[in-house]
Amino acid sequence: MGDVSSETTYKYERIADDIDHLIECGALQPGDRIPSVRRMSRAREVSISTVLQAYYLLEARGLIRARPRSGFYVRSDLPSNLPEPEISTPDPDPTQVSMRELVSMVVLKDATNPALIQLGAAHPNPALAATEKLNRTLTVVARRMGDESGLYDYAPGCEALRMQIARQSLTAGCSLSPEDIVITSGCSESVSFCLRAVCDRGDTVAIESPICFDTLQTLEALGLRALEIPTHPRDGISLEALRFAMQHNPVSACLVISNFNNPLGSCIPDPKKRALVSLLATQEIPLIENDIFGELYFGDARPSVAKAYDRQGLVMLCSSFSKTLAPGYRVGWVVPGQFLSTVRWLKYTSSLAAPTLSEHAIAEFMSSGSYAPYLRRTRRAYERRVTSMSRAVRRAFPEETKLTRPSGGFLLWVELPEAVDSLVLYERAQAAGIAITPGYLFSATDQYPNFIRLNAANWSDEAEAAIDRLGQIIRQLG
Ligand SMILES: Cc1ncc(COP(=O)(O)O)c(C=O)c1O
Numbered sequence: 001m002g003d004v005s006s007e008t009t010y011k012y013e014r015i016a017d018d019i020d021h022l023i024e025c026g027a028l029q030p031g032d033r034i035p036s037v038r039r040m041s042r043a044r045e046v047s048i049s050t051v052l053q054a055y056y057l058l059e060a061r062g063l064i065r066a067r068p069r070s071g072f073y074v075r076s077d078l079p080s081n082l083p084e085p086e087i088s089t090p091d092p093d094p095t096q097v098s099m100r101e102l103v104s105m106v107v108l109k110d111a112t113n114p115a116l117i118q119l120g121a122a123h124p125n126p127a128l129a130a131t132e133k134l135n136r137t138l139t140v141v142a143r144r145m146g147d148e149s150g151l152y153d154y155a156p157g158c159e160a161l162r163m164q165i166a167r168q169s170l171t172a173g174c175s176l177s178p179e180d181i182v183i184t185s186g187c188s189e190s191v192s193f194c195l196r197a198v199c200d201r202g203d204t205v206a207i208e209s210p211i212c213f214d215t216l217q218t219l220e221a222l223g224l225r226a227l228e229i230p231t232h233p234r235d236g237i238s239l240e241a242l243r244f245a246m247q248h249n250p251v252s253a254c255l256v257i258s259n260f261n262n263p264l265g266s267c268i269p270d271p272k273k274r275a276l277v278s279l280l281a282t283q284e285i286p287l288i289e290n291d292i293f294g295e296l297y298f299g300d301a302r303p304s305v306a307k308a309y310d311r312q313g314l315v316m317l318c319s320s321f322s323k324t325l326a327p328g329y330r331v332g333w334v335v336p337g338q339f340l341s342t343v344r345w346l347k348y349t350s351s352l353a354a355p356t357l358s359e360h361a362i363a364e365f366m367s368s369g370s371y372a373p374y375l376r377r378t379r380r381a382y383e384r385r386v387t388s389m390s391r392a393v394r395r396a397f398p399e400e401t402k403l404t405r406p407s408g409g410f411l412l413w414v415e416l417p418e419a420v421d422s423l424v425l426y427e428r429a430q431a432a433g434i435a436i437t438p439g440y441l442f443s444a445t446d447q448y449p450n451f452i453r454l455n456a457a458n459w460s461d462e463a464e465a466a467i468d469r470l471g472q473i474i475r476q477l478g
Contacts, residue, residue: 009376024390037071082394099217099220116430133370153183154348155183156183160363161360171302172294174308181334195253195255203253208264213442216443216444232266233405253286258273258294258303260297261293265407270303319333386456388456398471401417402415412454436453
């Protein structure tokens with residue numbers, strides 16, 4: 001799989017992918033009949049031959065089989081789906097975070113090592129990213145701006161970009177104005193500013209568990225305590241558990257990755273987002289919402305953000321272009337609600353300004369109309385990759401394995417048999433030339449020793465062979 005332009009979306013492929021997805025998520029089971037060619041043709045308003053092309057493609061993928069005079073059926077010899085991990089049950093007490101050594105040992109060493117097959121770091125696929133086009137846009141913008149392109153762009157940052165972000169927020173259920181937004185040097189900086197705006201050293205922050213180590217590291221750096229809340233792999237943070245935690249602890253802020261959590265892939269359903277915002281508002285607790293994966297949904301519509309239900313300015317929405325466009329451009333943003341002036345001041349006093357040329361290039365890319373079709377292709381590409389990797393895991397890993405079924409993003413969270421220690425697996429995998437991320441990195445209290453996170457973004461024949469190899473190592477360890 002190469003450039004995103006080769007990830008075509010012909011009608012027949014779209015139909016095949018949709019059925020493929022239903023099979024993958026278990027909505028269509030082995031032996032089930034799939035809609036007749038005629039019915040599908042009417043439902044999708046396409047020709048009979050387009051539907052047949054889709055069904056032949058599914059046959060070629062080994063997923064369905066034609067029965068003479070009866071129609072098409074999901075193959076009954078397909079290996080059944082792996083179950084999903086249960087809702088997490090982390091330590092109920094706030095904890096001092098101490099991840100620094102582990103993160104330095106695992107992440108910083110591996111993430112950019114070209115000798116390893118990268119199934120670990122949550123980087124987007126550079127071949128899928130629009131980097132070439134973005135770079136060309138940057139050159140044009142630099143020429144047009146002349147000397148101005150080298151000047152500071154003080155907080156709140158490039159107005160043209162803030163206008164584009166405000167427009168884009170409509171699809172997430174928000175109605176923002178450019179004045180609500182501060183441009184940052186990435187989502188991690190946005191999150192850090194929000195925490196600094198509403199917490200003091202030693203305070204407790206309620207977080208989803210598991211959660212990516214970037215968040216845990218930021219808590220550690222700011223001397224904040226993590227209160228890990230049970231989180232479901234489908235619909236995110238448990239509101240009952242959060243309510244209980246709020247009753248028994250002084251919580252200064254709550255932090256969630258609302259859409260396609262890293263590593264769980266969970267997506268808080270829209271009504272639950274509204275309930276989350278209301279619950280926190282009862283005690284005036286700010287919600288720091290990380291929506292960095294929100295645009296990478298597989299379904300027909302973008303999930304909303306919790307910010308859309310915020311009536312008191314307590315939700316602080318953070319995101320960036322790191323998963324969608326180019327992490328190296330270092331452009332993110334924050335919508336800090338009632339903490340706007342504090343966050344603006346924090347941006348100014350931390351790094352004065354945002355990266356001028358990167359901001360203007362992205363603004364131009366978005367206003368040129370290139371962003372929407374690019375995102376459409378990229379979503380399809382990641383959905384296919386997640387499906388392919390899930391299937392490979394199912395084939396290669398022991399049958400006690402549990403696996404998430406994300407509806408967006410490009411990450412999989414895998415629960416291995418209890419006997420498998422993910423740090424030992426990490427070391428063995430590395431010796432075999434494969435990078436994975438061990439579960440220890442996703443909790444401040446070592447909740448996930450037998451879990452790993454896999455990144456499907458770089459799916460390839462080589463990655464498939466790496467999954468087979470990982471499966472062998474896991475069997476040896478288990
Ligand atoms: C959930 C989440 N937040 C933040 C980041 C970092 O984002 P940025 O590169 O925009 O700082 C990552 C990167 O992996 C992430 O997965």
